[in-house]
Amino acid sequence: MTYRLNEKLLGLKPYEVITEDCRIRLDANESFIDPGKELRQKLLSAWENIELNRYPDDTYLELREAFGRFYDVDPELVTAGNGSDELIFLIIGCFLKSDDKLLLTEPDFSMYPIFASAYERQTCYVARDNSGNLDIPATIETIRREKASAVLFSNPSSAFSTVTAREKIMYLVDNTDALVVVDEAYMDFSDQSVIKYAANRDNLIVLRTCSKALGCAGIRLGFAVSSPNLARVLSALRSPYNLNSLSATTGSILLSDSEYIKNAVAHILENRKELYEGLKLLETNPAIKKIYPSATNYICISTDYADRIYAELKERSILVRNLKNMLRITVGTKEENQAVIEELRAIIESINNINQSETEERANEERM
Numbered sequence: 001m002t003y004r005l006n007e008k009l010l011g012l013k014p015y016e017v018i019t020e021d022c023r024i025r026l027d028a029n030e031s032f033i034d035p036g037k038e039l040r041q042k043l044l045s046a047w048e049n050i051e052l053n054r055y056p057d058d059t060y061l062e063l064r065e066a067f068g069r070f071y072d073v074d075p076e077l078v079t080a081g082n083g084s085d086e087l088i089f090l091i092i093g094c095f096l097k098s099d100d101k102l103l104l105t106e107p108d109f110s111m112y113p114i115f116a117s118a119y120e121r122q123t124c125y126v127a128r129d130n131s132g133n134l135d136i137p138a139t140i141e142t143i144r145r146e147k148a149s150a151v152l153f154s155n156p157s158s159a160f161s162t163v164t165a166r167e168k169i170m171y172l173v174d175n176t177d178a179l180v181v182v183d184e185a186y187m188d189f190s191d192q193s194v195i196k197y198a199a200n201r202d203n204l205i206v207l208r209t210c211s212k213a214l215g216c217a218g219i220r221l222g223f224a225v226s227s228p229n230l231a232r233v234l235s236a237l238r239s240p241y242n243l244n245s246l247s248a249t250t251g252s253i254l255l256s257d258s259e260y261i262k263n264a265v266a267h268i269l270e271n272r273k274e275l276y277e278g279l280k281l282l283e284t285n286p287a288i289k290k291i292y293p294s295a296t297n298y299i300c301i302s303t304d305y306a307d308r309i310y311a312e313l314k315e316r317s318i319l320v321r322n323l324k325n326m327l328r329i330t331v332g333t334k335e336e337n338q339a340v341i342e343e344l345r346a347i348i349e350s351i352n353n354i355n356q357s358e359t360e361e362r363a364n365e366e367r368m
């Protein structure tokens with residue numbers, strides 16, 4: 001007898017993570033600031049008191065209170081997850097029924113459709129506008145036309161680094177019966193969060209993460225903020241003890257250190273400005289179409305030469321993310337940013353020289 005793998009699983013590819021060693025890694029939108037130095041001392045003494053033989057406190061109250069204090073929300077509204085990825089998975093799998101449709105925006109975070117297909121949820125799409133913002137009227141219209149029961153998107157956008165205004169998001173929430181899930185993974189770098197409205201809406205879930213601005217991608221910790229009703233449902237759905245004691249303790253200490261978080265964000269924003277200004281100077285080169293303004297900790301470059309530039313940067317041991325006609329560069333340290341700007345300049349100048357000499361050759365041939 002042979003076990004046959006479910007058809008939907010045959011074509012699945014794992015999320016692409018590049019494991020090669022690179023001198024400079026600006027591909028995953030992590031923070032370049034390791035909170036270790038500041039937090040490690042506090043962590044070590046907290047860890048001493050963790051009873052490893054016991055399950056964690058399943059209410060995670062201390063952690064939710066620390067989150068609540070920092071973001072000014074009631075801890076009753078907060079559900080903690082093993083990365084926000086776990087919460088996205090739960091929401092798609094459990095809030096949607098088997099024949100419900102999920103509306104996604106295009107482009108957006110590549111994991112959303114993968115989670116949806118794992119749960120055999122139907123998906124439909126609405127395009128973002130040219131600058132990557134959500135098109136709210138089109139979104140409302142598509143929900144109605146497709147009878148979508150939920151819509152999930154990142155804000156700021158995980159594809160273009162733009163942020164859609166809070167009023168627009170709330171207009172959507174208040175003018176649809178669908179569940180609206182706003183993934184605010186990058187909102188610490190911007191100021192359009194809808195987190196404070198979650199308490200009074202029964203169709204809004206806001207997701208946050210410790211992986212980006214907070215510099216703790218390693219502990220796998222994310223949060224959902226929603227009405228008490230939805231929070232109860234989420235908490236009932238998650239597996240018991242979904243967070244391990246080490247992550248929960250680290251998260252509590254991290255989120256209680258508002259000074260560290262504020263300084264880290266300010267530092268990243270300062271470096272983002274330098275990276276943006278440096279890259280912006282390259283826009284005059286015809287190989288670069290556009291440098292996008294950034295509301296996050298990464299900068300997008302629109303170029304027809306993405307494959308080539310990506311490969312040549314990698315040869316120089318610099319890793320960025322290649323998104324087909326688009327390169328995404330995470331803000332790094334001063335030195336890393338300087339290095340990527342310099343190497344990029346050299347690469348596009350050589351592309352441009354080659355293009356120019358090809359054009360001249362063609363002109364010469366035509367003259368002959």
Ligand SMILES: *Cc1c(COP(=O)(O)O)cnc(C)c1O
Nearest residue numbers: 083084085154158185209211222
């Ligand atoms: C990084 C990222 C996540 C993942 O968050 P984790 O908490 O690390 O699972 C989710 N959504 C978006 C848009 C992201 O960029």
